[in-house]
Amino acid sequence: MADINAGKLPVKTIDMELLKKEFFNPSGSLAKVKFGTSGHRGELGKGFCALHAKAIAQAVAKMHKEDGIKGPVLVGGDTRLMSKTVSEICACILAANGIDVILPSIPLPTPVFSMEILLGRACACLNGTASHNPPQDMGLKYNPSNGGPADSSVTSKIEEYANYFMATPSEIKEIGLEEAKQSGLIKEEDVITPYITELAKVIDFDAIKEKGLKAAIHPMGGTSLPFYKAIKEKYKLDNLTIVNETIDPTFYFIPLDHDGKTRMDPSSQYPMKPLIDIVAAGEYDFAGASDPDADRFGCATKEGGLINPNHALCVMAEYLISKNKSNFDKYIGRTLGTTHLLDFIAKSAGVEIDEQNVGFKYFVQGIKDGKYILCGEESAGMSKSGWTTEKDGIFAVLLLLEIMSKNADIAYLYKEITKKYGVSYYTRVDIPTDDETKAKVKSLKATDVASVTEVAGEKVEKVRDTDGIKIYLQNSWFLVRPSGTENIIKFYCESFISEEQMLKIVKEGSAALGIKLS
Missing domain, CATH: 3.30.310.50 (Alpha-D-phosphohexomutase, C-terminal domain)
Known part of the structure; x- marks a missing residue:
């Protein structure tokens, strides 16, 4: 792979004005709506434009009416160029169809959408994000009442309806944002307090505070920034420092990835280089990062440098087994491409491995049913029963910090695992x-x-x-x-x-x- 620019800052800025123009007036044939492992994504313009957003929102409205789904839909997005605009478009389409909408004024992490649904404050959500993809990309995800990524039976229906509305846009119902707000169908809610309050049930903040490890946090220009700030303040974590608070849709401050593209991937050594450098220099014991929509995690430590997600999952699995000795069900969930070292850990603990296709949607029901000690994927996504039915990068970073605060460096703990089960x-x-x-x-x-x-x-x-x-x-x-x-x-x-x-x-x-x- 080409890595001429890898680890360096972008050599030229992205033409934001051109991308805005393409969003509203795309050139070329428009891509059909197609939901992959998590939503529809495409480059701004023919891959994802205003019509895609309108069609998907109208498709969701149609599905909710047909299926008798009641309750407000939470609408929001990450910190990308057109995320706020996409959120407002979707909110207005839903309101025009008589559906109540919660439209927060701040960008929202993917796991927070899940939490809001699980707490019963929303019945579903539309989330404008393209995860860690390059800044030129945009996307929309739909989560139903279980709070997790929609399964194929739901996404296939959204695809069918959305592509129909793409072809017949005159059937899309629309009203303006001010009219929708005045109608009372769109309202704002505090989404920070419920999430960070729930975190205290699964994270030992006292241990993190008492140990006092110097921890650096990098939101990577994403939605997790106000949440990490609120966590630091509420739980008085003076040892936690947010080392970069920059929010810019070009993500110019993120070093280029292995192929010379800007990709905000917290598991890649190139975007993570600033964090790797500060722990190597001894400035911090631990550094954690979440991607722009905060559903993926990354961490680096003084002893191990960048921690491979597979390694982190193994450490988290052993820790969660020991932490919940008599209070867990009998499965560790992993996707097809995730390390089989988890299998050895599970066997030693007397629990089972549940191997699923790639896509977090395959873990959703099991999470809700209390099935999983941990479920994870090699691409740096994880959650567990008793927590969100979406991947949660904020939770993962804090859990790794808790583990280090109570035990030892993550790299050391992983080496101890390989001594028991073999090197992967x-x-x-x-x-x-x-x-x-x-x-x-x-x-x-x-x-x-x-x-x-x-x-x-x-x-x-x-x-x-x-x-x-x-x-x-x-x-x-x-x-x-x-x-x-x-x-x-x-x-x-x-x-x-x-x-x-x-x-x-x-x-x-x-x-x-x-x-x-x-």
Whole structure:
């Protein structure tokens, strides 16, 4: 992958005015509404424009009326260029359809949408975000009454209705923002206090305060900023410092990622370089970050530098098992591409592993049912039963800080885990591709790879074809699947033998599946 600019600040500014123009008057054929693993996303313009927002909001209004869904819809978004505008558009469309709307004046983290629904203050939400994608992108997510990402039965209906309204915009009902506010259908609520109050039920703030580890927090220009500020004040965490409060839709202050793009990914070493540097210099013991919509986490420590999300999940799993010795159900949930080291941890604790397709929506019901000690994914998302049914980067950062405050450096704790269960050699390769190739990979079935009985000297023990193709070997595994939100194919591999074996599996496994890695 190209990394000429990686770790450096953007070399030129983004043309905000052009993107605004494209949002309202897109050039080229408009993309159809398509919900990936979490919502519809696209570049401002033909990928995501005002009509996309209107059509999705009208589709949600139609679905709510047909299904008899009652209650206010929480509408908001992150700190991106058009998020506030998208939120107001959606609020006005819903109000025009007679639906009550909660429209906060501040940008909202994804887990806060979930919390508001779980607390019964909203029946559903529309969330304007494109997660950690580049600043030119925009998106919309819908969460139903369970507070989590909508499942395919719901998103397919929204897609169908939204694409109909894209083709027949005259059927979209609209009123102006002031008229909607005057009608009483749009109101504002305090969304900070309920969330940070609930946090005290799952985070030991006294331990964090008493230990006093010097902790740096970077909101990465996102929605978590006022929430971290409120947490610091309410729980008197003088040891917690917000090291960058910049809010700018160009995200010019975030170092470029491995491919030279601005991508606010808290699990990547490039955007996280400022935090890695300050813990390496000894200024802080711990540094935590959340992406712009705060559903992903990242952390760096003095001993370990940037902590791999898989490593963090293992440390969190062991800790939560010990913290809840007699008060948890029998599962650790992980997605297909997440480390199998969690399997060893689960087996040792006498609990089960629940392996799900990629997408947090597959954990939602289990979280609500009290099933999970922890559920997580390798792309730095996690939650647990008794908490939000969305990924929560704020909760994850604070939990990691709690763990360090009570135990030791996260890197040290992970090494202790590998001493017990073995070292994991893990990689993920993102391969640029096109829609046709993605469709082919998505359609692969176990029967298509029946002739593959051995890879890199390890026998094939099982094949799963529910989300791409995952091949389980004796002491390793690999997975190939198309991204739900980007034009890339993701190739994952993990071996418990050696790094050399992992690289051999990547080479032979990709060849066996007909995947070109470069």
